[in-house]
Amino acid sequence: MSPHVLILGGTTEARRLAAALTARPGVRVTTSLAGRVARPEALAGQVRTGGFGGPEGLAAWLRRHRVDALVDATHPFAATITANAARAAAATATPAVILRRPGWQAGPGDHWHPVASLAEAADVLPDLGHRVLLTTGRLGLAAFAHLRDLHFVARSVERPEPPLPPDTHVVLARGPFTTAGERALLREHRIDVLVTKDSGGAATAAKLTAARELALPVVVVRRPPLPEGAQTVPDVPAVLERLGLAGA
Structure with a gap:
């Protein structure tokens, strides 16, 4: 059966990840958007819009749609979604990773x-x-x-x-x-x-x-803290590596 990856999206990184995953033969990709932007940019793969109904609703969706991996690629300040994703992944034993671009760093003259x-x-x-x-x-x-x-x-x-x-x-x-x-x-x-x-x-x-x-x-x-024990990666290649699809 083709692996099914759910991306919690809304960021540039999520769009790039969806494109990279759909280019892998046999990988099924669904990107979920919160629906706060009226005209989101086009995404590769399947797209769903709207909330899940908290961590319990997301856990039920993961089971019903047989999701093999969950990638939280939401905005660094989407703390509620990130917390819900962590709880749902734990409840369903779904492998999960958080894709977060590095934060900015102050330099000389700032x-x-x-x-x-x-x-x-x-x-x-x-x-x-x-x-x-x-x-x-x-x-x-x-x-x-x-x-x-x-x-x-x-x-x-x-x-x-x-x-x-x-x-x-x-x-x-x-x-x-x-x-x-x-x-x-x-x-x-x-x-x-x-x-x-x-x-x-x-x-x-x-x-x-x-x-x-x-x-x-x-x-x-400053960014809100991540859930305890969260696994984070900084870019799309690191997600592909974590999912075992880097060379696919």
């Missing part, structure tokens, strides 16, 4: 302020600047809604829903971004502080280079 949450980011902002570029995604802006004395430029792929800070300008854009483009954005809006999650990867890292060049402070929200 002025980073690491925080543990969006709420903590909101707490430190008034002491760092008054014109803020928010690149934390459209779902977390409520954490900043009480900040009435700051001007926000909120960038996201799709329009965020309220509550938003009262003085907010929304920019709709999808990466990858260039350093020149990010530098121009920061200057155009006279940004004096950047807020980002430690998503990692190259697609959105240019803003950090631009902030360094302009000597801007950057509030960086």
Whole structure:
């Protein structure tokens, strides 16, 4: 019987993994999307959309569809999904691995302020600047809604829903971004502080280079902890190696 791999997707790495796995003869691939993006990019293999109903629902899906391996390739901040996947894999004895691109690292000339949450980011902002570029995604802006004395430029792929800070300008854009483009954005809006999650990867890292060049402070929200005992790999080749498909 062909091995069935379930990918919990929504990231560039998940899309690349789906393409790599479907290119292997005899491998069946299903990618699951949360459904938060209205027009997701095309994916190789089968695609399902929507939640599973918690860890119990995911465990039932793994059994019903005879999944041989589970790859959590969700966003580094999708902590609930990652926790549910770990519990479901353990309950069904399904081999599981977490695909996580490495986080960003501060370098010479960076002025980073690491925080543990969006709420903590909101707490430190008034002491760092008054014109803020928010690149934390459209779902977390409520954490900043009480900040009435700051001007926000909120960038996201799709329009965020309220509550938003009262003085907010929304920019709709999808990466990858260039350093020149990010530098121009920061200057155009006279940004004096950047807020980002430690998503990692190259697609959105240019803003950090631009902030360094302009000597801007950057509030960086740290990644949530992974489930105890989680097995992580940094890229698609490492997943293929773990699944025994590197040379297939």
